[in-house]
Amino acid sequence: xxxxxxxxxxxxxxxxxxxxxNCSYKTSINNLQWYRQNSGRGLVHLILIxxxxxxxxxxxxxxxxxxxxxxxxxxxxxxxAADTASYFCAVRYNFNKFYFGSGTxxxxxx
Amino acid sequence: DTEVTQTPxxxxxxxxxxxxLKCEQHMGHRAMYWYKQKAKKPPELMFVYSxxxxxxNESVPSRFSPECPNSSLLNLHxxxxxxxxSALYLCASSxxxxxxxxxxxxxxxxxxxxLVL
Numbered sequence: 001x002x003x004x005x006x007x008x009x010x011x012x013x014x015x016x017x018x019x020x021x022n023c024s025y026k027t028s029i030n031n032l033q034w035y036r037q038n039s040g041r042g043l044v045h046l047i048l049i050x051x052x053x054x055x056x057x058x059x060x061x062x063x064x065x066x067x068x069x070x071x072x073x074x075x076x077x078x079x080x081a082a083d084t085a086s087y088f089c090a091v092r093y094n095f096n097k098f099y100f101g102s103g104t105x106x107x108x109x110x
Numbered sequence: 111d112t113e114v115t116q117t118p119x120x121x122x123x124x125x126x127x128x129x130x131l132k133c134e135q136h137m138g139h140r141a142m143y144w145y146k147q148k149a150k151k152p153p154e155l156m157f158v159y160s161x162x163x164x165x166x167n168e169s170v171p172s173r174f175s176p177e178c179p180n181s182s183l184l185n186l187h188x189x190x191x192x193x194x195x196s197a198l199y200l201c202a203s204s205x206x207x208x209x210x211x212x213x214x215x216x217x218x219x220x221x222x223x224x225l226v227l
Contacts, residue, residue: 015146029114031214033216034213035218035220040149040198040221040223041220041221042114042200042218042219042221043114043153043200043216043218044203045215045216045217048215051183056177088153092214097155097166098143098155098216099155100152100153100154102151103151103152
């Protein structure tokens with residue numbers, strides 16, 4: 001499978017804490033993206049990092065990419081109850097092929 | 111308008127039925143995608159259309175037949191499905207680069223939840 005792996009599978013934290021989730025993939029990529037999915041609904045794009053970038057920020061989100069280790073991490077700072085969702089990394093290998101990681105289910109308790 | 115719409119929201123069909131899922135976007139995107147998502151699993155790529163032509167078929171069974179009538183519409187025709195095909199079917203669209211390669215952000219519709227009895 002070309003899909004990535006994510007860990008942890010599930011994460012439960014208190015509001016205000018930081019949440020970190022990790023993604024690993026198998027072969028060289030063009031870019032890596034993170035998406036959020038609320039309970040069986042459509043996915044929402046969060047942030048994209050290109051293969052020649054190492055770190056990127058967007059609001060409370062921080063993404064890192066280590067191409068030598070074929071891994072990425074997503075950090076959500078000062079989490080809120082509204083951040084409760086499943087988070088997926090997606091890697092783009094070539095042209096239009098996107099493969100999603102196994103996902104991390106985040107629960108932020110108020 | 112950054113919305114991708116999908117109809118119907120829910121669909122129940124028997125194994126001998128023929129039905130179609132519809133997807134529409136008005137963002138001028140020239141790449142459109144179908145994904146299948148089983149419960150507690152990530153989306154799995156099924157088909158990709160670029161400039162209204164099928165560019166990727168991820169070895170999907172022929173009981174699923176995609177169609178792209180124009181640059182705004184994407185259909186998925188269903189025939190003789192199996193109960194294991196029950197899933198959330200997601201449509202997405204994105205821009206295309208000048209080389210024809212996919213561009214970054216995919217915009218997803220809310221999905222059609224399909225139950226095959």
